[in-house]
Amino acid sequence: MMQKTDRIIDKNEDLVYTIKEVAGLLKVNKNYVYALINKGLLRSTKLGCRKVTRKALIEFLEKNDGLDFDEILATKPDEGVQK
DSSP: OOOHHHHHOOTTSOSEEEHHHHHHHHTSOHHHHHHHHHTTSSOOEEESEEEEEHHHHHHHHHHTTTOOHHHHHHSOTTTTOOO
């Protein structure tokens, strides 16, 4: 009999990725991934070191398909915000 977790977790796929692995998957450098995380664009979790779940990565890609992140990441946190 199959256990409930066997149906939820595909043992052939990773559940979490290191920043280096995410950078490799996205074909960018680690600093770019950290910038996405720091801007709140890519969710991450602290498990020993910073990691990104497969779910968060897929959601990020689906939500942001077609956007130009070079412009988004180039803006300073306070730009465009009026006080």
